[in-house]
Amino acid sequence: TEWNVSVWGKRRAFTEHIHKLAELVEEKTDGAFTMNISYGGLSKNRENLDGISIGAFEMAQFCAGYHPDKNRAITVLELPFLGVQTLDEEVAVSHAVYDHPAVADEMAQWNAMMLMTSPMPQYNIVGTGEARSELSEFDGMRVRATGGIGQAFEAVGAVPTSVTSSEAYQAMESGVVDTVAFAQHAHLSFGTINEADWWTANLNPGTVNCPVVVNIDAYDMLSDEERAALDESVPEAIDYYLSNYGELLKRWDEVLAEKDVQKVEISDEELAKFKDVAGQPIHDAWIADMSAQGLPAQELYDLVQATLAEQRGN
Amino acid sequence: MTSTDIGLWVTGGMLVMVILGMRVAYAAAMAGFVGLIWIFWSKTGYAPDRFFYFNERREMWDGALGKAFLTAGQVPHGKVTNQALSLIPTFILIGYLAYYAGLTRALFEAAKRWIAWLPGGLAVSTVFATAGFAAVSGASVATAAVFARIAIPEMLKVGYDKRFAAGVVAAGGTLASLIPPSAILVIYAIIVEQDVGRLLLAGFIPGMFSAFVYAALIVGLALTIPNFGPPVTGFTWKQRFESLPPALPIVAVVVIIVFFVYNPFGGDAWGTPTEGGAIGAFIVFLMALWRGMRWPELKDALVETAKLSIMIFTIIWGVLIYVRFLGFAQLPKVFSDWITSLDYPPMLILICILLAYAVLGMFMDAIGMLLLTLPVVYPAVMALNGGEFVSAADSAFGMNGTMCAIWFGILVVKMAEFCLITPPIGLNCFVVAGVRPELSVQDVFRGVMPFFVADAVTIALLVAFPAIVLWLPSLA
Amino acid sequence: MAGAASVLEDDSLLSRLDQRLAKLEWGMAFVSGLGAFALMILAVRSVGGRELFEAPLRGYVDWIEMAMPLIAIFGISYVQRQGGHIRMDIVIGQLSGRSLWLLELVTTFFALVLMVFLVVGAWAHFDRSFDFAAQNWSRDSTIDIGLPIWPAKLVVPVAFGVVCLRMILQMVGFGRAFWLGLERPVAVPLVLSAAEQAQAEAEHMTGHDA
Numbered sequence A: 001t002e003w004n005v006s007v008w009g010k011r012r013a014f015t016e017h018i019h020k021l022a023e024l025v026e027e028k029t030d031g032a033f034t035m036n037i038s039y040g041g042l043s044k045n046r047e048n049l050d051g052i053s054i055g056a057f058e059m060a061q062f063c064a065g066y067h068p069d070k071n072r073a074i075t076v077l078e079l080p081f082l083g084v085q086t087l088d089e090e091v092a093v094s095h096a097v098y099d100h101p102a103v104a105d106e107m108a109q110w111n112a113m114m115l116m117t118s119p120m121p122q123y124n125i126v127g128t129g130e131a132r133s134e135l136s137e138f139d140g141m142r143v144r145a146t147g148g149i150g151q152a153f154e155a156v157g158a159v160p161t162s163v164t165s166s167e168a169y170q171a172m173e174s175g176v177v178d179t180v181a182f183a184q185h186a187h188l189s190f191g192t193i194n195e196a197d198w199w200t201a202n203l204n205p206g207t208v209n210c211p212v213v214v215n216i217d218a219y220d221m222l223s224d225e226e227r228a229a230l231d232e233s234v235p236e237a238i239d240y241y242l243s244n245y246g247e248l249l250k251r252w253d254e255v256l257a258e259k260d261v262q263k264v265e266i267s268d269e270e271l272a273k274f275k276d277v278a279g280q281p282i283h284d285a286w287i288a289d290m291s292a293q294g295l296p297a298q299e300l301y302d303l304v305q306a307t308l309a310e311q312r313g314n
Numbered sequence B: 001m002t003s004t005d006i007g008l009w010v011t012g013g014m015l016v017m018v019i020l021g022m023r024v025a026y027a028a029a030m031a032g033f034v035g036l037i038w039i040f041w042s043k044t045g046y047a048p049d050r051f052f053y054f055n056e057r058r059e060m061w062d063g064a065l066g067k068a069f070l071t072a073g074q075v076p077h078g079k080v081t082n083q084a085l086s087l088i089p090t091f092i093l094i095g096y097l098a099y100y101a102g103l104t105r106a107l108f109e110a111a112k113r114w115i116a117w118l119p120g121g122l123a124v125s126t127v128f129a130t131a132g133f134a135a136v137s138g139a140s141v142a143t144a145a146v147f148a149r150i151a152i153p154e155m156l157k158v159g160y161d162k163r164f165a166a167g168v169v170a171a172g173g174t175l176a177s178l179i180p181p182s183a184i185l186v187i188y189a190i191i192v193e194q195d196v197g198r199l200l201l202a203g204f205i206p207g208m209f210s211a212f213v214y215a216a217l218i219v220g221l222a223l224t225i226p227n228f229g230p231p232v233t234g235f236t237w238k239q240r241f242e243s244l245p246p247a248l249p250i251v252a253v254v255v256i257i258v259f260f261v262y263n264p265f266g267g268d269a270w271g272t273p274t275e276g277g278a279i280g281a282f283i284v285f286l287m288a289l290w291r292g293m294r295w296p297e298l299k300d301a302l303v304e305t306a307k308l309s310i311m312i313f314t315i316i317w318g319v320l321i322y323v324r325f326l327g328f329a330q331l332p333k334v335f336s337d338w339i340t341s342l343d344y345p346p347m348l349i350l351i352c353i354l355l356a357y358a359v360l361g362m363f364m365d366a367i368g369m370l371l372l373t374l375p376v377v378y379p380a381v382m383a384l385n386g387g388e389f390v391s392a393a394d395s396a397f398g399m400n401g402t403m404c405a406i407w408f409g410i411l412v413v414k415m416a417e418f419c420l421i422t423p424p425i426g427l428n429c430f431v432v433a434g435v436r437p438e439l440s441v442q443d444v445f446r447g448v449m450p451f452f453v454a455d456a457v458t459i460a461l462l463v464a465f466p467a468i469v470l471w472l473p474s475l476a
Numbered sequence C: 001m002a003g004a005a006s007v008l009e010d011d012s013l014l015s016r017l018d019q020r021l022a023k024l025e026w027g028m029a030f031v032s033g034l035g036a037f038a039l040m041i042l043a044v045r046s047v048g049g050r051e052l053f054e055a056p057l058r059g060y061v062d063w064i065e066m067a068m069p070l071i072a073i074f075g076i077s078y079v080q081r082q083g084g085h086i087r088m089d090i091v092i093g094q095l096s097g098r099s100l101w102l103l104e105l106v107t108t109f110f111a112l113v114l115m116v117f118l119v120v121g122a123w124a125h126f127d128r129s130f131d132f133a134a135q136n137w138s139r140d141s142t143i144d145i146g147l148p149i150w151p152a153k154l155v156v157p158v159a160f161g162v163v164c165l166r167m168i169l170q171m172v173g174f175g176r177a178f179w180l181g182l183e184r185p186v187a188v189p190l191v192l193s194a195a196e197q198a199q200a201e202a203e204h205m206t207g208h209d210a
């Protein structure tokens, strides 16, 4: 069996688990099951789910925030200030939500099945000029942030501004925005770190959720041996991703020092204020909105909180 | 049959359709569509029941045919919504509005009063006026059409050879696609996924450089050929300065577009290229209103903008359906592996590629040529240099991957522009002959011949001294 | 208007249908042009709002995304009527009379087959983003301010549908010319030599020289 896998951009920390998965599967099946990973050749990134539904390719990665209406259920994972702090926690809550029947149903409409997540750290912001560490200082700030994170900043008076991720550096350099919210690897690969004077180390406003899915028909057509190889390789691939991203995070601190970027620690008091305005109210609005659309929103939300508590308990 | 074989057969079929005169957009889309069917069907081992298969559980076409039209059907909407592509209609609109704003005549008048005293002065003025208009026009053909009407009669009046006068305008028109804004540079940037702003910036110096090479050629000819075309003198300083204000909006637009991409004084740029193009258009729009453009003219400008934009976009999505198929067939990778396995010096291979473009461009339209070839040729050139992430020190051409993409882009666009003036299909020459009833197409081709030399020199220098191209973008 | 002269007209049914459709096509092309104009206004509003009032246009990128199919595709049939899509004419330019009409007929037929499939494919693309049961009928939304995408996706099959009508008319026109051996048939774009094409372009500029 040969699978086509559609991802986008360039090979980076964000796609390493897919390469690892391909490697493991090929090894375990003695080369009977191979994956051919294509960066943008098979689909546009925001249409990967469409491609899966057509059956043009068998596996793909996408991000929930690219098209919330295609995947309402998992947008719970992109709510601001959920309280996720580590990549391990991100994996745990993501996979718990992916296992929920409402998610499976929604994905089945696209003929897709969740395979694994691509855990992203919290989208902290880099900025130019004076560091902002108090809630009041975010008023009027122009920030490049999308989806739930954008809403959160809007709630505290900041002005979320539309630029694509590839224009983010340009926008920052030109003063179109004062700050940009990204995960660390994106601050590195889109160059926004080069313009930055400071970075919020612990604001942790939220992140985006980017699952890897497979086409259901293609999955069903795998031989038992191939399917087993695929399923049991997932944890290994995720572990590889985590250790690889861990290396990147270590390097991140060096980059900050090297470029003389100030690491802003926001006080607990200010963080609490932030969450009061931009956390719970947005969560409540999400629950109300999604419930009205017939999703078990409260259940999904509680599942996230419960999983997080359980993870902390360990 | 391997997917590479399928890729080659389908590509061959496309070329046949194109040569037979099928519209390039449809031929490419058709090739991509047939290719997708073929690839999807080959994955099922050509099972007969998998060609038209209908999946009842999903109420959906799941056979090779169905997957192909569902996949191809995503492309037109998906691809035209690329944000950078929104620059194309904007750049086209600027050109039409600039015409109604009277900027063309103002530029030519200013250039004449300031530099026509040189040997061959009126021809040199024409070159610099087209360069100035290039700063608001994104399309070469439109530029040539406009200046054929304004500049040729004046040159004939003072005794230029009519063929040479026509050649100057045909060649000068090509500057519009190097000097930003440029529709064709945007298209290149989209195909190769590079930063549009940097590429536009990179076109500026090579464009001006081309203009100076043209000017030098004209002065040289004027000095060696008797009765070539006399200098035009006698303008007072007062007259010279009076000619400037009407042409000033050009400067304003140039400054805005450049500053939106990159601030030469080291401060912040003013915005994004997308915004810069649109703000430039708005200024020209206000200017045109002030100069008497009213609803009928605006309506006309809008429909003409739509027509040219749609023509370009149709080729874009048509070819991208073919490119989507190439993605499944992995042809670009195979071709670039082959190129890098060749045992010749990389520079020699690059020169051969450029020569191939010169030959192809004799018969093809510039945009169609770039769209059809770049998906395969660009990865090969990048691989030749040592890959996307190569450092300058380890590379074959002495520049990192990003810079190589920019450099090759300018070279290819310059080649494409060269093709606009070479027989047998040289669109700029046709346009000039079309505007001037007294000139035949053969006349224009004869007149433009000296500029082949100038273009060859320019391209050779751009290849030999990449810094001409890369200096400006390396600052941004 | 440039190129308009290349389609002949008379009182026949075919030509009247052609002219009827042409009115619709002109309207659609005009909408495309207005879209380009709107793009310019959008940027002025975005930059102006940001620089002067600290109020950037929320969802600027999303609005561009919504406008682009209108600009780039909606008026496609207008260009098709005038034979404005780029092609190579080294072969077709040498032909005349019946052989020319036959080749035109054949290439138009293949283009029609392609466009019919693309109508189906583009419709399916729209249909995946559309759901009567969902909020705003939307099952696909833009990245920043969550606009429903289906209206923009609907533009494509609609525009392609009109092109199919146009191509059918042109096939009738070419077929008739082939059958009757006509010299200058109505309702089809007549092949202009590259030089004639340039002439048309030049004429368009005439009379507007400010």
Ligand code: NA
Residues within 6 Å of the ligand: B133, B134, B135, B136, B137, B138, B139, B175, B176, B177, B178, B179, B180, B181, B182
């Ligand atoms: Na230009």
Ligand code: NA
Residues within 6 Å of the ligand: B361, B362, B363, B364, B418, B419, B420, B421, B422, B423, B424, B425, B426, B427
């Ligand atoms: Na040529």
